[in-house]
Amino acid sequence: xxxxxxxxxxxxxxxxxxxxxxxxxxxxxxxxxxxxxxxxxxxxxxxxxxxxxxxxxxxxxxxxxxxxxxxxxxxxxxxxxxxxxxxxxxxxxxxxxxxxxxxxxxxxxxxxxxxxxxxxxxxxxxxxxxxxxxxxxxxxxxxxxxxxxxxxxxxxxxxxxxxxxxxxxxxxxxxxxxxxxxxxxxxxxxxxxxxxxxxxxxxxxxxxxxxxxxxxxxxxxxxxxxxxxxxxxxxxxxxxxxxxxxxxxxxxxxxxxxxxxxxxxxxxxxxxxxxxxxxxxxxxxxxxxxxxxxxxxxxxxxxxxxxxxxxxxxxxxxxxxxxxxxxxxxxxxxxxxxxxxxxxxxxxxxxxxxxxxxxxxxxxxxxxxxxxxxxxxxxxxxxxxxxxxxxxxxxxxxxxxxxxxxxxxxxxxxxxxxxxxxxxxxxxxxxxx
Numbered sequence: 026x027x028x029x030x031x032x033x034x035x036x037x038x039x040x041x042x043x044x045x046x047x048x049x050x051x052x053x054x055x056x057x058x059x060x061x062x063x064x065x066x067x068x069x070x071x072x073x074x075x076x077x078x079x080x081x082x083x084x085x086x087x088x089x090x091x092x093x094x095x096x097x098x099x100x101x102x103x104x105x106x107x108x109x110x111x112x113x114x115x116x117x118x119x120x121x122x123x124x125x126x127x128x129x130x131x132x133x134x135x136x137x138x139x140x141x142x143x144x145x146x147x148x149x150x151x152x153x154x155x156x157x158x159x160x161x162x163x164x165x166x167x168x169x170x171x172x173x174x175x176x177x178x179x180x181x182x183x184x185x186x187x188x189x190x191x192x193x194x195x196x197x198x199x200x201x202x203x204x205x206x207x208x209x210x211x212x213x214x215x216x217x218x219x220x221x222x223x224x225x226x227x228x229x230x231x232x233x234x235x236x237x238x239x240x241x242x243x244x245x246x247x248x249x250x251x252x253x254x255x256x257x258x259x260x261x262x263x264x265x266x267x268x269x270x271x272x273x274x275x276x277x278x279x280x281x282x283x284x285x286x287x288x289x290x291x292x293x294x295x296x297x298x299x300x301x302x303x304x305x306x307x308x309x310x311x312x313x314x315x316x317x318x319x320x321x322x323x324x325x326x327x328x329x330x331x332x333x334x335x336x337x338x339x340x341x342x343x344x345x346x347x348x349x350x351x352x353x354x355x356x357x358x359x360x361x362x363x364x365x366x367x368x369x370x371x372x373x374x375x376x377x378x379x380x381x382x383x384x385x386x387x388x389x390x391x392x393x394x395x396x397x398x399x400x401x402x403x404x405x406x407x408x409x410x411x412x413x414x415x416x417x418x419x420x421x422x423x424x425x426x427x428x429x430x431x432x433x434x435x436x437x438x439x440x441x442x443x444x445x446x447x448x449x450x451x452x453x454x455x456x457x458x
Contacts, residue, residue, distance in 0.1 A: 027040060027347065030092070030346075031043070031095055031345040031346050031347045032095065032345065033345060033347070036344040036345055037344075038342060038343070038344045038345060040347065042341070042342040042343065043097075043343055043344075043345060043347035043348050043351065044347070044351050045341055045342075045343075046097060046338035046339065046341040046342055046343025046348045046351070047097075047099075047338060047343065047347070047348040047349070047350070047351020047352050047354075047355070048338075048351060048355065049216055049337050049338045049340075049341045049343075050097070050099050050332075050334060050335050050337055050338030050339075050343070050348060050351075050352050051099070051338075051351070051352045051355040051356070052216045052217035052220065052337075053216060053217060053219075053334040053337040053338075054099060054101060054332045054334040054335075055217060055220045055355075055359070056217075056219040056220045056222075056223055056377055057079070057083070057101045057102060057104070057332075058076070058079055058080060058083075058101075058356075058359055058362075058366075059220070059223050059365075059366060059369050059373075059374065060104070060107075060223070060374045060377055060378070061075070061079045061101075061102045061107055061326065061327070062075040062076040062079055062366050063366070063369060063371065063374050064107045064108065064110075064111050064327075064374075065078075065079075065107065065110070065111065065122070065326060065327065067111050067112075067116075068110065068111040068114075068115040068116075068122040068125065069115070069121070069122050070122045070255075070256060070325065071255045071256065072366060072367065073251035073363060073366065073367070074251060074252065074253055074254070074255040074256045074325060075256060075325065075326065076251060076363050076366045077250065077251045077252070077253040077256075077360065077363065078253055078256045078257070078321075078324040078325035078326040079101070079102055079326050080356055080357070080359060080360050081253065081324050082101070082102055082317065082320060082321035082324050082326045082329050083099070083100060083101035083102070083329070083352075083353075083356045084353045084356045084357055085317070085320050085324075086100040086313055086314070086316060086317025086320060086321075086329050087099045087100050087101075087349050087350075087352055087353040087356065088349070088350065088353050089312075089313040089316060089317070090310060090313040090314075090331070090346065090349045091346035091347070091348075091349035091350040091353065092346060092350075093309050093312070093313055094306040094309035094310045094312075094313055094346065095306060095309075095345055095346040096305070096306050096309075096310055096345075096346060096349065097335060097338055097339050097343040097344055097345060097346065097347075097348035097349060098288070098289075098292065098310065098331050098332070098335045098348075098349060099331075099332055099334075099335055099338075099348075099349050099352040099353075100313065100314065100317050100329050100330060100331050100332060101329060101330075101332060101356075102321060102326045102327050102328065102329050102330075103280075103281070103284055103327070103328055103329065103330035103332075104168060104378075104381045105164040105165075105167075105168060105280060105284070105381075105385070105416075106277065106280050106281060106284070106327050106328040106330065107326075107327040107328075108164070108167060108168055108171055108416075109164075109276075109277060109280065109327070109416045109417075110122075110125050110129065110327035110328075111125075111327075112167075112171065112414060113414075113415050113416050113417055114128060114273070116414075117414060117415050118273075120264055120265070121261060121264075122259075123259050123260060123261035124261050124262075124263065124264045124265050125327075126256075126259060126260045126261070126322050126325060127260040127261055127262040127263075127265050127322070128265045128270065128273060128274065128277065129277065129318060129321065129322035129326075129327060129328055130260050130319065130322035130323065131265065131274050132274050132277040132278045132281065132318060132322075132328065133281075133315060133316070133317075133318035133319035133320075133321070133322055133328065134319060135274060135278050136278050136281055136282060136314075136315035136318055136319075137312070137315040137316055137318075137319055139278075139282075139315075140308070140311040140312045140314070140315040141312060141315075143308055145282055145285075145286060145311055147443075148279075148282060148443060150441075151441035151442075151443040151444055152279075152441075152443075152444065153399070153427065153439075154391065155391070155392045155393070155399055155400065155402075155403040156402060156403055156406065156423055156424070156427060157283055158388045158389060158391050158392055158403065159389075159392065159402075159403035159404070159406040159407050159423060160279070160280065160283055160406060160419075160420070160423075161283065161385045161388060162385060162386050162388070162389045162406075162407045163406045163407040163408075163409070163410035163411070163416070163419045163423075164280070164385060164410060164416060165381070165382040165383070165384070165385025165386045166382060166386075166407060166408075166410060166411045167382075167410045167411045167414075167416060167419075168378050168379075168381055168382040168385070169378065169379050169382030169383070169411075170411045170414075171378055172374075172375045172376070172377070172378030172379035172382060173375075173379065175200075175371045175372060175374065175375040175378065176190075176196075176197055176200030176201070176204075176372055176375035176376070176379070177190040177191065177194050177196055177197035177200065177372070178190050178192070178197060178200070178201075195233065195235055196230075196235055196370075196372045197372075199226060199229060199230055199233075199235065199372055200226070200372045200375045200376055202226070202229070203222055203223075203225065203226035203229075203372075203373065203375070203376040204375075204376035204379060204380070206222055206225055206226075207219060207221075207222030207225075207376050207377070207380060208380070210222060211380075216337065219377050219380065219381075222376055222377065223369065223373045223374060223376075223377055224373075226370075226372065226373040226376065227368060227369050227370065227373045230370050230372065230373065231368075235370065235372075236368065236370040237367075237368060239364075239368060243364065244364050244365075244367075244368065245362070245364055245365050245368070246361050246362055246364065246365070247361060247363065247364050248361055250360050250361070250363060251363045253324060253325065255325075256324065256325020256326070257323070257324060257325055258323055259325060260322060260323070270454075271450045271453075271454065272417060272420070272421060272447075272450045272451045272453075272454035273417055273454070275420075275447055275450060276416060276417045276420045276421075277328060279420070280328070280416065281314070281315075281318055281328045281330055284330040284331070285310075285311060285314040285315075285330055285331050286311075288330070288331040288332065288333045288335070289307060289310055289311070289331065292333070292335060292336060292339065310331065313331075314329070314330060314331050317329030317330070318330075335348075338352075389407075398430050398431070398434045398436070401426065401430060402423045402424070402426040402427035402430060403423065405419075405422045405423050405426050406419045406420065406422065406423030407419075409422045409423070417451075417454075420451065421448075421451030421452070421454065421455060424444060424447055424448045424451055425448045425451055425452055427440070427444070427448075428440050428444060428445060428448045
């Protein structure tokens with residue numbers, strides 16, 4: 026039956042290989058179960074409910090990817106967009122987390138519509154490569170800044186706005202230790218290095234009295250699963266149905282889209298291509314990604330995306346949706362570890378944020394900084410996201426400047442109508458906000 030569902034013979038694989046691959050993928054991305062609830066809690070969302078929402082928002086779209094697309098790709102709330110949710114929408118724009126969930130819902134609905142009509146390919150083509158690369162790098166810098174702040178490496182300063190923190194502070198020293206420890210694990214290709222890093226920092230923090238110590242095994246593992254009701258269907262559209270929010274919806278949709286397409290393109294040579302060169306199961310995979318964000322908003326979490334960490338399982342030989350199904354089952358089992366989230370100090374997740382930021386910088390070499398008319402808009406995206414503490418501002422300044430510079434340098438024909446429309450929306454948002 027399993028062979029019939031996932032066509033194991035066709036892809037020259039077997040159940041053992043697929044399950045081992047699924048376990049490998051899960052271990053490489055399980056850190057999100059500890060990091061995402063902590064980031065969402067900073068928006069005011071109940072921590073335990075955020076954990077349960079994160080788990081279910083990983084299970085359901087991963088099952089869709091498994092059975093609908095038959096691809097070895099797992100999904101979960103994405104890094105970068107969760108920072109967008111908390112620090113741009115809630116802290117930056119003053120929305121409640123319920124408002125932010127409504128914004129995620131609208132973004133997910135928009136993404137689902139364009140995915141259903143196979144539009145993502147045309148949007149991807151309309152945005153110049155250097156801007157797409159810059160968006161990832163800019164978000165990487167933004168996430169790194171949050172990691173630095175949580176670790177105490179950077180602190181607020183009234184004169185310079187930001188300065189180096191006290192590196193002798195025990196929590197900051199612990200974060201630095203955790204960063205070095207996690208990098209060492211990654212260098213040695215230890216599966217689940219980010220997860221082990223978070224757990225190691227938490228343990229050391231407990232041993233030195235810097236964080237709470239569990240009083241019993243029930244503080245680590247429990248079959249009493251936290252209710253999802255505090256976040257389930259808590260969307261509040263009251264403050265988001267405004268013209269000025271068009272750029273917010275577009276920014277979030279584009280981040281989700283670029284994350285998904287970047288993952289699919291990055292995995293294409295591994296998961297297989299169609300005879301015409303297109304990615305196998307691309308439309309089905311994109312729909313799974315889009316509906317994941319839609320479901321995530323209703324469950325109570327930030328946008329969901331396909332994880333590039335799926336490459337770890339694929340490298341173990343995984344080729345079908347049975348890999349994703351294995352991940353979904355492991356996500357389900359992880360619900361019993363809900364009490365553990367309460368014990369994770371903020372400093373334990375800081376190295377993970379810094380490392381994810383570093384991962385997102387890998388493609389920056391593809392930007393040709395010798396051609397200023399092409400590189401300046403990309404640079405503005407990268408620099409303005411952390412310096413304005415807003416992913417939306419980075420998008421807007423980069424897109425608007427690209428259209429203006431290309432017009433002034435006689436290359437207006439290289440700007441697509443889609444890019445003009447988006448830039449105008451950003452401009453209106455800057456004026457009215």
